[in-house]
Amino acid sequence: MTRSAEDSQASMPDSADPVSMTSGEQGSLRLVSRATHIKELALKNLFLLCAFVAVMGVVLIFAFVGLRGWPIFAEVGPIAFLGGADWSPTVGQYGIWPLIYGSLVVMSGALVIGTPLAVGTAIFLSEIATPRVRGIVRPAVELLAGIPSVIYGFFGLLILRPIVARLSDGLGFGAVTGWLILAIMIVPTIATLSEDALRSIPDGIREASYAMGATTWQTIYRVLVPAAKIGIIDAIILGMGRAIGETMAVLMVVGNAPHIPDSVTEPIATLTTQIVMDMPYAAGMHRTALFGMAIILFGVSMGLVALVRLLSKLQSSMDAGR
Amino acid sequence: MNKSVTNIIALSILWLAAGITVVVLFAVISYVFVNGISQISPAFIFTWPHGVNAEGGVWPTIVSTMYVTVLAMLIVAPIAVLAAVYLAEYAVQGRLVGMIRFAADSLASVPSIVMGLFGLALFVEAAGLRFSMLSAALALSFLMLPIVMRATEEAIRAVPKYIRWGSYGLGATKWQTVSRIVIPAAMPRIITGIILATGRAVGETAVVIYTMGQAINLPITPLDSGRPMTVHLYVLAMEGINLPAAYGTALLLMVLILGFNLGARYFLRRASKRM
Numbered sequence: 001m002t003r004s005a006e007d008s009q010a011s012m013p014d015s016a017d018p019v020s021m022t023s024g025e026q027g028s029l030r031l032v033s034r035a036t037h038i039k040e041l042a043l044k045n046l047f048l049l050c051a052f053v054a055v056m057g058v059v060l061i062f063a064f065v066g067l068r069g070w071p072i073f074a075e076v077g078p079i080a081f082l083g084g085a086d087w088s089p090t091v092g093q094y095g096i097w098p099l100i101y102g103s104l105v106v107m108s109g110a111l112v113i114g115t116p117l118a119v120g121t122a123i124f125l126s127e128i129a130t131p132r133v134r135g136i137v138r139p140a141v142e143l144l145a146g147i148p149s150v151i152y153g154f155f156g157l158l159i160l161r162p163i164v165a166r167l168s169d170g171l172g173f174g175a176v177t178g179w180l181i182l183a184i185m186i187v188p189t190i191a192t193l194s195e196d197a198l199r200s201i202p203d204g205i206r207e208a209s210y211a212m213g214a215t216t217w218q219t220i221y222r223v224l225v226p227a228a229k230i231g232i233i234d235a236i237i238l239g240m241g242r243a244i245g246e247t248m249a250v251l252m253v254v255g256n257a258p259h260i261p262d263s264v265t266e267p268i269a270t271l272t273t274q275i276v277m278d279m280p281y282a283a284g285m286h287r288t289a290l291f292g293m294a295i296i297l298f299g300v301s302m303g304l305v306a307l308v309r310l311l312s313k314l315q316s317s318m319d320a321g322r
Numbered sequence: 323m324n325k326s327v328t329n330i331i332a333l334s335i336l337w338l339a340a341g342i343t344v345v346v347l348f349a350v351i352s353y354v355f356v357n358g359i360s361q362i363s364p365a366f367i368f369t370w371p372h373g374v375n376a377e378g379g380v381w382p383t384i385v386s387t388m389y390v391t392v393l394a395m396l397i398v399a400p401i402a403v404l405a406a407v408y409l410a411e412y413a414v415q416g417r418l419v420g421m422i423r424f425a426a427d428s429l430a431s432v433p434s435i436v437m438g439l440f441g442l443a444l445f446v447e448a449a450g451l452r453f454s455m456l457s458a459a460l461a462l463s464f465l466m467l468p469i470v471m472r473a474t475e476e477a478i479r480a481v482p483k484y485i486r487w488g489s490y491g492l493g494a495t496k497w498q499t500v501s502r503i504v505i506p507a508a509m510p511r512i513i514t515g516i517i518l519a520t521g522r523a524v525g526e527t528a529v530v531i532y533t534m535g536q537a538i539n540l541p542i543t544p545l546d547s548g549r550p551m552t553v554h555l556y557v558l559a560m561e562g563i564n565l566p567a568a569y570g571t572a573l574l575l576m577v578l579i580l581g582f583n584l585g586a587r588y589f590l591r592r593a594s595k596r597m
Binding site: 032036039040043044046047048050051052053054055057058060061064065067068116117118119120121123124125128129136137139140141142143144146147148149150151152153154155157158159184187191215216217218220221238241242244245246247248252272275276279290291294295297298301302304305306308309 | 325326328329332333335336337338339340342343344346347348349350351353354400401402404405406407408409412413421422424425426427428429431432433434435436437439440443444448464467468471495496497518521522524525526527528531532552555556559560568572575576579580582583587
């Protein structure tokens with residue numbers, strides 16, 4: 001590539017970069033050769049195309065999962081599908097309410113156990129830990145995120161399940177075991193995002209609080225947590241998404257009985273686990289129903305992402321108005 | 323209650339929360355390690371499973387996992403890096419960029435089972451690729467895309483502005499600046515992001531089970547099917563037929579994943595020291 005003087009400035013008036021902005025005003029001076037200009041423009045559009053692959057992915061998922069799942073809403077009807085209490089696909093009963101219920105129960109219990117643990121860890125990392133302790137805890141949290149869900153499921157099946165079984169006089173397959181294993185799994189998601197939120201609070205705010213004579217705990221509880229509130233809520237919402245979408249680990253410990261159980265130590269099924277259980281033999285409308293469940297899961301996870309974005313927008317407009 | 327007593331109690335609870343997190347990690351790792359270590363032998367790693375109880379080794383599952391992971395990485399890395407270059411260097415805030423970011427965030431949070439069914443519907447069935455390494459790699463690449471994109475974008479944004487100005491000042495074009503100055507400077511963190519996403523793909527189960535199949539097979543071409551380590555572990559554990567082999571597989575999987583994660587950290591630390 002030649003680097004002659006004419007070559008020197010890319011004239012891309014729509015670029016945000018201050019350097020090439022100036023060349024936009026002098027576009028008539030032809031500071032850049034035509035060939036270079038075309039090449040730069042072509043590359044830019046190629047990169048845009050790559051970025052657009054993400055949008056394409058979402059559209060394709062909606063199209064392919066949605067098209068396969070759509071007939072269940074059209075033929076069985078959204079009310080009978082979502083609200084039906086009987087999941088017996090072999091005899092034509094496609095009610096997924098017990099599965100939605102199962103997903104909600106498993107998710108809420110995991111959040112109740114996991115959130116304090118995760119937010120506590122995040123506060124510890126950002127406010128209390130010395131650099132040395134942080135050097136141990138922070139990588140531990142990150143490694144926890146890297147462990148595959150099938151290994152968590154394996155651990156839950158062979159270690160947690162027998163413990164729950166002994167304490168509850170049952171088999172140990174049920175919501176409780178699911179709660180414990182999922183609580184561990186959502187800790188990294190919530191902890192890292194909450195820590196980011198806490199760390200983004202300016203040090204001046206901490207110093208002001210300490211200067212008033214507040215203890216570390218008073219500073220955390222009265223000043224820092226309220227200031228990082230939206231960030232922590234975002235983190236919990238994303239942890240919620242992780243809990244609803246988790247498949248393998250939950251599948252291995254909840255027992256997979258698609259009905260509403262009497263107690264939290266009895267087998268239960270969730271939307272994700274039922275898909276894996278039924279996929280090997282499902283055909284026809286049964287298979288359609290499974291794709292219908294997948295589209296619900298996708299819709300929920302996208303909805304949660306949209307909620308997080310809405311909250312951050314709210315936060316930044318609040319900051320701007322202050 | 324005295325405020326300093328409250329303070330001490332509250333801080334101990336926070337210590338406890340962090341302690342539990344670390345203890346749980348070590349419990350999971352050491353459990354798999356202690357039970358798995360006696361299973362690991364060259365014969366276990368390099369021979370085929372045989373018989374109804376899958377006795378013997380796990381070699382084909384290791385090959386399937388590595389095959390699909392490398393393939394997915396090759397597919398996703400260039401696209402994700404260039405996408406991030408667009409977002410970090412070229413994009414002007416607007417509706418289009420907002421849409422791309424929302425799509426990337428959504429992809430990052432898609433439940434893996436949904437991605438699995440999507441791969442089944444599009445690549446396995448509609449595109450006619452059958453249960454194959456290629457179908458699985460394509461489905462996995464959608465999963466890895468947002469991870470690599472985010473890591474790369476952060477890496478590029480961390481490159482100081484004045485380096486770019488220096489490049490423009492010498493008369494470089496935008497693409498010359500990006501390709502010869504910005505990307506090389508951001509390279510260590512980009513590679514770290516790719517390694518972490520690859521580790522994620524190694525541990526993925528629900529996506530590959532519906533795109534690669536479950537048949538034990540040694541893949542040669544990208545259109546061959548196979549059974550990855552995660553699916554092998556799942557089948558062994560759920561059917562409870564061969565727990566020792568399940569422990570061995572779990573340990574190999576864990577070592578692989580920890581290797582990816584620790585390797586990425588080591589690489590990043592070394593690269594940042596050198597700068």
